Amino acid sequence: MTLFIVEDDFELRKELITFLEKCGYDCKTSNDFTNIVKDALEAEPDLILLDINLPYFDGYHICREIRKVSDVPIIIVTSRNTDMDELMSMNLGADDFVTKPYNTQILLARINAILKRAEKVGDASDLKYNGLTVYTTKSKVSFADKSVDLTKNELRILWIFIKNQGNIVSRNDLMDELWQSDEFVDDNTLTVNVNRLRKKLEQIGAVNFIQTRRGQGYIL
Structure with missing residues (x-):
């Protein structure tokens, strides 16, 4: 399955991609944050990992724009961990909310769980x-x-x-x-x-x- 990662921290993104690809996922990303919504949708991923603090547009805006045209599962992954951040994410249609720093195995379990549920409902x-x-x-x-x-x-x-x-x-x-x-x-x-x-x-x-x-x- 394909994951699209929206993360502006190059080192963190590189480590995450390396980990997820070792777990069998195909990972895609983009450095063009002015057109990140377009790039994410064109990648046709099975799930999107989305940071909130990003250049040009924050994760809330990106989530809102994606939800206008797609129901692709979205996991918000961010260092912003207030109740309001989590509530806003869910209200905008995100499927899950994970705070940094995170345990990669827990993140992997959350990804697997959401993809299984999406497949179950979709079938x-x-x-x-x-x-x-x-x-x-x-x-x-x-x-x-x-x-x-x-x-x-x-x-x-x-x-x-x-x-x-x-x-x-x-x-x-x-x-x-x-x-x-x-x-x-x-x-x-x-x-x-x-x-x-x-x-x-x-x-x-x-x-x-x-x-x-x-x-x-x-x-x-």
Whole structure:
């Protein structure tokens, strides 16, 4: 699989590429930070590793621009480690957030986990539930002749809910499915993703499909 690395620290980038290529990944990058969005998309990577502090445009801008046209998995890798940085990353559609300095083996595990989840959802057939149709390959959901696009995380959450329809899905189980371990995820991040999914379903008329069970989790 191909990874595209957006990192302006030459030595760090070189070390990261060497490590990931030894692990079997094909790594691509670019020094043209004025056209980094174009270069990243043209590389057609399976996943993007994206720093925040960059010349010309910061990682938030790059993530936002990529999300306008692509659902490629994005992991934010940065020395900025405040809760606000992590929340902004998730709100902009990033799939994960890793702070520097990081353990390369942990980073590798996070990359592997996200790629496996993307493959799992991407290979799934379209799902139907009570008038909803989820187009997994297009990352879209429709209801009553209306449709709306979903981010990768929103698609995964809805996919999990439908697969467990009629049963309560705990917040811990959701975080394990999405990010493997809640050790690295602020609880607010999950709330933001679920609320954003709710609003999108409401936009197409699917009101009150996701119900909160206080102290237990969610049920579809």
